[in-house]
Amino acid sequence: MKPKKSFRLRFILLAALLLTPWPVAYAYDNDAAAASVVRIEAAEPSTAPRMTVFGGAVGSVFPGDLFYIDASGTDAASAANLYLTNAGELIHHYRNLILEVGVYIAGDNDMWQKLYRENGAVFNTYLTLRNGQVSFIMDGHARYRITIEGGNFYSNIINAAEGSMSPRFYLTVD
Numbered sequence: 001m002k003p004k005k006s007f008r009l010r011f012i013l014l015a016a017l018l019l020t021p022w023p024v025a026y027a028y029d030n031d032a033a034a035a036s037v038v039r040i041e042a043a044e045p046s047t048a049p050r051m052t053v054f055g056g057a058v059g060s061v062f063p064g065d066l067f068y069i070d071a072s073g074t075d076a077a078s079a080a081n082l083y084l085t086n087a088g089e090l091i092h093h094y095r096n097l098i099l100e101v102g103v104y105i106a107g108d109n110d111m112w113q114k115l116y117r118e119n120g121a122v123f124n125t126y127l128t129l130r131n132g133q134v135s136f137i138m139d140g141h142a143r144y145r146i147t148i149e150g151g152n153f154y155s156n157i158i159n160a161a162e163g164s165m166s167p168r169f170y171l172t173v174d
Contacts, residue, residue, distance in 0.1 A: 037073040038173045042066070049099075049148035053155045053165050061099060061151035067171045074140040082146060083170040087132045092157070093165045099127040099151040101134050106143040115144070126151075138173070146171065 049064030071078055082101060084090070090097060103123050104112040115123040115136075125134045127148075138144055155165070 038078055039070040039073075040171055040173060041068045041070075043068060049151075051153065051166075053093075053153070055155050055157050058152065058154050061148060061153065063102075063147060063149050065145060065147050066169050067146040069138065069144040069146065069171075069173060071138055071140050071142055071144065071173070076140050078138050078140070079135060079174045080138055080144075080146075081133055081135045081172045081174075082127065083133045083172075084127055084129070084167055085170045086168045087129050090165070090167060091129055093155060094129060095154040095156045097129050097151070097153045097167065099167070100149040101125050101127050102147040102149040103136055103138075104145040104147065106145075112145055 043065035103115040
């Protein structure tokens with residue numbers, strides 16, 4: 001009889017614990033939401049990075065713009081993440097794909113200048129089939145341009161469907 005009492009006692013304690021209302025609080029501040037507006041705009045297809053792919057060949061990626069980010073409406077720094085969304089498909093077409101990602105900030109007279117890290121070095125990072133994403137921090141009150149500065153690849157497929165070998169990108173800003 002003792003195991004039944006122990007089971008009942010455990011059951012009652014568990015039921016009481018699960019049925020007891022727990023305090024939960026949610027907050028939303030319209031002023032804070034309005035102050036943290038960040039706009040992302042995809043670059044025109046005519047300015048996108050270009051590459052001509054032949055099977056069994058090494059090639060280059062020509063520079064082009066990917067995204068424009070307007071963080072001028074926020075005070076806070078934001079984390080940006082650039083993803084290669086079709087890496088799973090590309091791995092079947094390329095032995096390697098290395099893309100140099102460039103980040104520019106709008107300077108005086110709206111001239112684009114390379115983004116520098118806190119230590120004074122130029123921001124320099126690479127997007128590959130292995131890592132599939134890059135991240136960086138952007139300060140508020142500024143506009144940014146995300147580009148592919150160049151890169152290279154080795155294609156191992158000779159005949160592929162049109163457009164199936166092109167990298168696709170996705171950008172998030174937190």
